[in-house]
Amino acid sequence: MRVAVIENMKSTPLGSLGVALAEANAExxxxxxxxxxxxxxxxxxxxxxxxxxxxxxxxxDTNYPYLPALARLMRDFAEADKAVLGICLGAxxxxxxxxAENHLNARLEFGWHSVRxxxxxxxxxxxxxxxxxxxxxxxxxxxFTLPEGATRLAVSSLTQNQAFRVGRAAYGTQFHFExxxxxxxxxxxxxxxxxxxxxxxxxxxxxxxxxxxxxESDASxxxxxxxxxxxIKAEARPRPRAxxxxx
Numbered sequence: 001m002r003v004a005v006i007e008n009m010k011s012t013p014l015g016s017l018g019v020a021l022a023e024a025n026a027e028x029x030x031x032x033x034x035x036x037x038x039x040x041x042x043x044x045x046x047x048x049x050x051x052x053x054x055x056x057x058x059x060x061d062t063n064y065p066y067l068p069a070l071a072r073l074m075r076d077f078a079e080a081d082k083a084v085l086g087i088c089l090g091a092x093x094x095x096x097x098x099x100a101e102n103h104l105n106a107r108l109e110f111g112w113h114s115v116r117x118x119x120x121x122x123x124x125x126x127x128x129x130x131x132x133x134x135x136x137x138x139x140x141x142x143x144f145t146l147p148e149g150a151t152r153l154a155v156s157s158l159t160q161n162q163a164f165r166v167g168r169a170a171y172g173t174q175f176h177f178e179x180x181x182x183x184x185x186x187x188x189x190x191x192x193x194x195x196x197x198x199x200x201x202x203x204x205x206x207x208x209x210x211x212x213x214x215x216e217s218d219a220s221x222x223x224x225x226x227x228x229x230x231x232i233k234a235e236a237r238p239r240p241r242a243x244x245x246x247x
Contacts, residue, residue, distance in 0.1 A: 001047045001234035002027045004040045006070060008054025008089055011190055015178040016218065017050070017085075020225030024232075033066040043076055048083040048232045051090030053176065057142050058092035058102045071097035078170035083232045088140055091164075091172030098147030098166055107158050109138035110198050112213035115162050115175055121153035126163070126171055126227050134220040135213050137179040169231040177221040181214040 003026045005014065014021065021028060029046070033039050034054065040046060051074060061067050075097040077084045086094035092102055116133045143159050146152055147166060154163035156175075163173045179187070188195060188206060195202055
């Protein structure tokens with residue numbers, strides 16, 4: 001299977017999702033439009049699309065002129081019945097693609113927190129195998145309204161739309177399920193100043209927080225990654241014909 005991955009800033013590893021994709025022997029093609037505005041030119045030769053998080057907001061077209069095209073690309077994949085996954089900013093862009101409103105600086109959620117399945121989320125394949133309340137990692141202040149026709153799958157005490165689905169397999173998760181303990185270890189170093197500004201004293205509490213929450217969060221993140229990867233419909237493609245040299 002071939003999966004296009006869109007990065008929206010530096011230091012956004014695939015984490016638990018990357019483990020699930022590697023288990024499926026997925027071929028990953030990465031794009032960095034925040035550097036060069038380059039996006040996949042079509043959907044025909046790719047089976048799925050992942051859009052990762054970023055420091056920008058989902059409607060900052062002035063500073064990130066590729067955002068409208070990315071929203072259209074996510075919708076094109078979804079309407080072709082191909083698996084789509086938007087994480088944090090990616091979820092906000094997917095919501096935008098389907099006409100939802102993006103709300104900026106609504107409320108900060110940062111760190112490990114509990115997320116609760118909705119009634120529909122209890123039976124949705126993305127959250128299969130997870131408890132009704134599960135722990136995951138948050139890092140956002142923007143949010144969005146639920147797109148018309150979408151299904152809400154999870155909520156938190158601060159954010160109504162934590163996960164949603166459009167169609168068969170186009171998903172947005174406001175939370176960073178991909179952020180395994182190793183990813184968060186790297187973020188706390190690279191973004192130390194930003195974290196201290198958001199959550200003063202978080203670094204001092206980090207060891208105890210990680211001991212309490214990281215294992216459960218890693219398990220739920222890997223389960224979500226594996227569940228989504230199983231929804232990818234890999235198209236059968238002819239193998240290149242072997243060329244036999246003349247003797």
